[in-house]
Amino acid sequence: MSDSQLLRIPYPSTTTQPEKAFLLYLPQGFEDATRHWPVLLFLHGDGERGDTLDDLDYLLVLGPLYEAWIQKRDLPFIIISPQLGLLGRDKDGPEYLAQRTRTKIPNRLEQGVPIHIPDYPAREMAGEMTGAVAAETIPPPHPLIENKMWDQADPDVIHSLDFVLEHYRVDLQRVYLTGVSLGGFGAWHFASRYPEKFAAILPVVGFGTVEQAEIIAEAGIPVWVFSGGRDLTVQTQYFFPAMKKLDELGADFRFTTEQDMTHDVWNRTYAREDIYRWLLQYRKS
Helix, strand or coil: CCCCEEEEEEECCCCCCCCEEEEEEECCCCCCCCCCEEEEEEECCHHHCCCCCHHHHHHHCCCHHHHHHHCCCCCCCEEEECCCCCCCHHHHCCHHHHCCCHHHCCCCCCCCCCCCCCCCCHHHHHCCCCCCCCCCCCCCCCHHHHCCHHHHHHHHHHHHHHHHHHHCCEEEEEEEEEEECHHHHHHHHHHHHCCCCCCEEEEECCCCCHHHHHHHHHCCCCEEEEEECCCCCCCHHHHHHHHHHHHHCCCCEEEEEECCCCCCHHHHHCCCCHHHHHHHCCCCC
Protein backbone atom coordinates (compact mmCIF):
# COMPACT_ATOMS: atom_id res chain seq x y z
CA MET A 1 0.00 0.00 0.00
CA SER A 2 1.36 3.43 -0.94
CA ASP A 3 2.32 5.82 1.85
CA SER A 4 0.70 9.23 2.28
CA GLN A 5 2.19 12.18 0.40
CA LEU A 6 2.25 15.95 0.78
CA LEU A 7 2.57 17.78 -2.54
CA ARG A 8 2.97 21.41 -3.55
CA ILE A 9 0.84 22.12 -6.59
CA PRO A 10 1.77 25.32 -8.46
CA TYR A 11 -0.79 27.39 -10.31
CA PRO A 12 -1.08 30.82 -12.00
CA SER A 13 -2.45 33.17 -9.37
CA THR A 14 -4.96 35.96 -9.89
CA THR A 15 -3.46 37.91 -6.96
CA THR A 16 -0.35 40.08 -6.82
CA GLN A 17 2.03 37.14 -6.32
CA PRO A 18 3.17 35.77 -9.71
CA GLU A 19 4.00 32.33 -8.29
CA LYS A 20 1.58 30.50 -6.01
CA ALA A 21 0.93 26.94 -4.91
CA PHE A 22 -1.35 25.01 -2.60
CA LEU A 23 -0.65 22.01 -0.39
CA LEU A 24 -2.23 18.70 -1.36
CA TYR A 25 -2.30 15.76 1.04
CA LEU A 26 -2.82 12.32 -0.50
CA PRO A 27 -3.79 9.64 2.05
CA GLN A 28 -2.27 6.22 2.48
CA GLY A 29 -3.42 3.94 -0.33
CA PHE A 30 -4.34 6.79 -2.68
CA GLU A 31 -2.85 4.91 -5.65
CA ASP A 32 -5.58 2.26 -5.43
CA ALA A 33 -7.18 2.65 -8.85
CA THR A 34 -10.48 1.20 -7.63
CA ARG A 35 -11.08 3.84 -5.00
CA HIS A 36 -12.41 7.40 -5.23
CA TRP A 37 -11.52 9.56 -2.25
CA PRO A 38 -13.51 12.12 -0.28
CA VAL A 39 -12.07 15.64 -0.48
CA LEU A 40 -11.59 18.05 2.42
CA LEU A 41 -10.88 21.69 1.56
CA PHE A 42 -9.15 23.33 4.54
CA LEU A 43 -8.92 27.11 4.98
CA HIS A 44 -6.25 28.37 7.38
CA GLY A 45 -6.35 31.15 9.95
CA ASP A 46 -4.99 34.69 9.81
CA GLY A 47 -1.64 33.65 11.28
CA GLU A 48 -0.89 31.19 8.47
CA ARG A 49 -1.09 33.57 5.51
CA GLY A 50 1.88 33.88 3.18
CA ASP A 51 3.31 35.29 -0.04
CA THR A 52 6.15 32.87 -0.89
CA LEU A 53 6.35 29.18 -1.63
CA ASP A 54 8.28 28.72 1.61
CA ASP A 55 5.38 30.30 3.49
CA LEU A 56 3.26 27.28 2.58
CA ASP A 57 4.91 25.48 5.48
CA TYR A 58 2.85 27.61 7.89
CA LEU A 59 -0.21 25.65 6.74
CA LEU A 60 1.11 22.67 8.74
CA VAL A 61 0.80 24.48 12.07
CA LEU A 62 -2.79 23.38 12.78
CA GLY A 63 -5.90 21.76 11.42
CA PRO A 64 -6.41 18.53 9.47
CA LEU A 65 -3.04 18.86 7.71
CA TYR A 66 -1.31 18.97 11.09
CA GLU A 67 -3.26 15.89 12.16
CA ALA A 68 -2.70 13.93 8.94
CA TRP A 69 0.89 14.89 8.05
CA ILE A 70 2.57 15.83 11.34
CA GLN A 71 0.62 13.51 13.66
CA LYS A 72 0.47 10.79 10.93
CA ARG A 73 -3.20 10.07 11.46
CA ASP A 74 -4.81 7.97 8.76
CA LEU A 75 -7.48 10.47 7.72
CA PRO A 76 -9.35 9.11 4.66
CA PHE A 77 -9.44 12.36 2.71
CA ILE A 78 -7.55 14.11 -0.02
CA ILE A 79 -6.88 17.41 1.77
CA ILE A 80 -6.51 20.67 -0.16
CA SER A 81 -5.03 23.71 1.60
CA PRO A 82 -4.69 26.96 -0.39
CA GLN A 83 -3.05 30.02 1.15
CA LEU A 84 -4.31 33.57 1.43
CA GLY A 85 -1.66 36.21 0.72
CA LEU A 86 -0.39 38.59 3.38
CA LEU A 87 -1.69 41.58 1.41
CA GLY A 88 0.40 43.91 3.61
CA ARG A 89 -1.14 42.58 6.81
CA ASP A 90 2.29 41.60 8.13
CA LYS A 91 3.23 45.32 8.14
CA ASP A 92 0.08 47.01 9.45
CA GLY A 93 -1.65 44.01 11.01
CA PRO A 94 -1.36 42.00 14.21
CA GLU A 95 1.84 41.32 16.10
CA TYR A 96 1.55 37.55 15.62
CA LEU A 97 2.07 38.03 11.87
CA ALA A 98 4.76 40.70 12.02
CA GLN A 99 6.89 38.75 14.50
CA ARG A 100 6.29 35.14 13.49
CA THR A 101 9.27 32.89 12.75
CA ARG A 102 9.67 29.48 11.13
CA THR A 103 10.31 27.93 14.54
CA LYS A 104 6.50 27.82 14.80
CA ILE A 105 6.32 25.27 11.97
CA PRO A 106 6.24 21.64 13.20
CA ASN A 107 8.41 18.97 11.60
CA ARG A 108 7.28 15.56 10.45
CA LEU A 109 9.46 13.05 12.29
CA GLU A 110 10.96 10.01 10.61
CA GLN A 111 9.95 7.92 13.60
CA GLY A 112 6.98 8.64 15.82
CA VAL A 113 5.15 11.94 16.17
CA PRO A 114 5.72 15.11 18.22
CA ILE A 115 3.69 15.85 21.33
CA HIS A 116 0.29 17.13 20.26
CA ILE A 117 -0.22 20.87 20.58
CA PRO A 118 -1.69 21.53 24.05
CA ASP A 119 -4.63 23.82 24.75
CA TYR A 120 -3.89 27.40 25.71
CA PRO A 121 -4.18 28.16 29.47
CA ALA A 122 -7.70 29.56 29.07
CA ARG A 123 -8.35 30.79 32.61
CA GLU A 124 -4.98 32.55 32.74
CA MET A 125 -5.61 34.25 29.39
CA ALA A 126 -9.32 35.03 29.57
CA GLY A 127 -10.30 34.83 33.23
CA GLU A 128 -13.26 33.06 34.74
CA MET A 129 -16.13 31.77 32.64
CA THR A 130 -19.04 34.16 32.26
CA GLY A 131 -22.72 33.48 31.72
CA ALA A 132 -24.08 32.48 28.33
CA VAL A 133 -25.17 35.25 25.95
CA ALA A 134 -28.84 35.23 25.00
CA ALA A 135 -29.58 33.91 21.53
CA GLU A 136 -31.53 37.09 20.76
CA THR A 137 -28.36 39.18 21.03
CA ILE A 138 -27.40 40.78 17.71
CA PRO A 139 -23.82 42.04 18.08
CA PRO A 140 -22.27 44.77 15.96
CA PRO A 141 -20.47 43.74 12.73
CA HIS A 142 -17.21 41.92 13.34
CA PRO A 143 -14.12 43.28 11.48
CA LEU A 144 -13.22 39.86 10.04
CA ILE A 145 -16.62 39.75 8.37
CA GLU A 146 -16.48 43.36 7.22
CA ASN A 147 -13.04 43.06 5.59
CA LYS A 148 -14.21 40.28 3.25
CA MET A 149 -10.65 38.92 3.06
CA TRP A 150 -11.57 35.70 1.28
CA ASP A 151 -13.15 37.63 -1.59
CA GLN A 152 -9.62 38.52 -2.67
CA ALA A 153 -8.54 34.87 -2.82
CA ASP A 154 -11.80 33.48 -4.16
CA PRO A 155 -10.54 32.62 -7.70
CA ASP A 156 -7.37 30.96 -6.36
CA VAL A 157 -9.25 28.80 -3.84
CA ILE A 158 -11.84 27.62 -6.34
CA HIS A 159 -9.14 26.97 -8.96
CA SER A 160 -7.28 24.79 -6.46
CA LEU A 161 -10.43 22.83 -5.62
CA ASP A 162 -11.51 22.40 -9.25
CA PHE A 163 -8.00 21.31 -10.27
CA VAL A 164 -8.04 18.47 -7.74
CA LEU A 165 -11.60 17.45 -8.62
CA GLU A 166 -10.57 17.17 -12.27
CA HIS A 167 -7.14 15.53 -11.99
CA TYR A 168 -7.43 13.13 -9.03
CA ARG A 169 -9.66 10.15 -8.25
CA VAL A 170 -12.17 11.86 -6.02
CA ASP A 171 -15.71 11.17 -4.89
CA LEU A 172 -17.56 14.20 -6.26
CA GLN A 173 -20.47 13.54 -3.91
CA ARG A 174 -18.22 13.80 -0.84
CA VAL A 175 -16.50 17.18 -1.01
CA TYR A 176 -16.30 18.88 2.39
CA LEU A 177 -15.18 22.27 3.66
CA THR A 178 -13.64 23.32 6.96
CA GLY A 179 -11.62 26.25 8.27
CA VAL A 180 -10.33 27.89 11.43
CA SER A 181 -10.83 31.49 12.57
CA LEU A 182 -10.34 33.51 9.38
CA GLY A 183 -10.75 30.21 7.56
CA GLY A 184 -13.94 29.56 9.51
CA PHE A 185 -15.34 32.75 8.03
CA GLY A 186 -14.08 31.46 4.69
CA ALA A 187 -16.05 28.25 5.10
CA TRP A 188 -19.29 30.24 5.38
CA HIS A 189 -18.21 32.41 2.44
CA PHE A 190 -17.46 29.60 0.00
CA ALA A 191 -20.35 27.35 1.05
CA SER A 192 -22.83 30.18 0.47
CA ARG A 193 -21.22 31.31 -2.79
CA TYR A 194 -20.73 27.79 -4.22
CA PRO A 195 -23.37 25.68 -2.45
CA GLU A 196 -23.44 23.15 -5.28
CA LYS A 197 -19.89 22.01 -4.48
CA PHE A 198 -20.06 20.95 -0.82
CA ALA A 199 -21.72 18.03 0.97
CA ALA A 200 -21.13 19.43 4.50
CA ILE A 201 -19.12 22.17 6.21
CA LEU A 202 -17.37 22.49 9.57
CA PRO A 203 -16.39 26.08 10.51
CA VAL A 204 -14.24 26.43 13.65
CA VAL A 205 -14.23 29.75 15.58
CA GLY A 206 -15.62 31.57 12.56
CA PHE A 207 -19.27 32.59 12.20
CA GLY A 208 -21.51 33.35 9.23
CA THR A 209 -24.02 36.02 8.40
CA VAL A 210 -27.77 35.48 8.41
CA GLU A 211 -27.74 35.75 4.61
CA GLN A 212 -25.06 33.08 4.29
CA ALA A 213 -26.93 30.80 6.68
CA GLU A 214 -30.10 31.15 4.64
CA ILE A 215 -28.36 30.12 1.40
CA ILE A 216 -26.64 27.17 3.08
CA ALA A 217 -29.88 25.98 4.70
CA GLU A 218 -31.81 26.22 1.43
CA ALA A 219 -29.06 24.23 -0.30
CA GLY A 220 -29.43 21.49 2.30
CA ILE A 221 -25.78 21.64 3.42
CA PRO A 222 -25.25 20.22 6.94
CA VAL A 223 -23.21 22.46 9.25
CA TRP A 224 -21.25 21.80 12.43
CA VAL A 225 -19.94 24.97 14.05
CA PHE A 226 -17.47 25.33 16.93
CA SER A 227 -16.83 28.36 19.14
CA GLY A 228 -14.86 29.01 22.33
CA GLY A 229 -16.68 30.06 25.50
CA ARG A 230 -13.74 32.23 26.60
CA ASP A 231 -12.79 33.36 23.09
CA LEU A 232 -12.09 37.10 23.18
CA THR A 233 -11.09 37.20 19.49
CA VAL A 234 -14.29 35.83 17.92
CA GLN A 235 -16.82 35.84 20.74
CA THR A 236 -19.61 33.27 20.84
CA GLN A 237 -22.28 35.99 20.82
CA TYR A 238 -21.48 36.69 17.18
CA PHE A 239 -22.50 33.15 16.18
CA PHE A 240 -26.11 33.29 17.34
CA PRO A 241 -27.85 35.20 14.50
CA ALA A 242 -26.72 32.74 11.81
CA MET A 243 -27.36 29.74 14.04
CA LYS A 244 -30.87 31.01 14.80
CA LYS A 245 -31.52 31.30 11.07
CA LEU A 246 -30.35 27.71 10.48
CA ASP A 247 -32.68 26.61 13.29
CA GLU A 248 -35.66 28.55 11.91
CA LEU A 249 -35.18 27.02 8.46
CA GLY A 250 -34.93 23.47 9.79
CA ALA A 251 -31.33 23.00 8.70
CA ASP A 252 -29.23 20.01 9.68
CA PHE A 253 -26.79 21.69 12.05
CA ARG A 254 -24.82 21.35 15.27
CA PHE A 255 -23.44 24.19 17.38
CA THR A 256 -20.72 23.26 19.86
CA THR A 257 -19.19 25.77 22.28
CA GLU A 258 -16.12 24.62 24.16
CA GLN A 259 -16.87 26.69 27.27
CA ASP A 260 -13.47 26.13 28.86
CA MET A 261 -11.43 27.27 25.83
CA THR A 262 -10.25 30.53 24.28
CA HIS A 263 -9.64 30.95 20.53
CA ASP A 264 -7.60 27.76 20.06
CA VAL A 265 -10.63 25.49 19.79
CA TRP A 266 -9.08 23.95 16.67
CA ASN A 267 -6.52 22.03 18.75
CA ARG A 268 -9.27 19.99 20.36
CA THR A 269 -11.66 19.91 17.41
CA TYR A 270 -9.35 18.45 14.76
CA ALA A 271 -7.89 15.96 17.23
CA ARG A 272 -11.34 14.38 17.55
CA GLU A 273 -12.44 11.34 15.55
CA ASP A 274 -16.15 12.09 15.42
CA ILE A 275 -15.91 15.21 13.27
CA TYR A 276 -14.44 13.19 10.38
CA ARG A 277 -17.09 10.48 10.76
CA TRP A 278 -19.74 13.20 10.85
CA LEU A 279 -18.51 14.69 7.57
CA LEU A 280 -18.21 11.35 5.81
CA GLN A 281 -21.83 10.40 6.43
CA TYR A 282 -23.00 13.10 4.01
CA ARG A 283 -23.15 12.92 0.24
CA LYS A 284 -24.17 15.56 -2.26
CA SER A 285 -27.10 14.27 -4.25
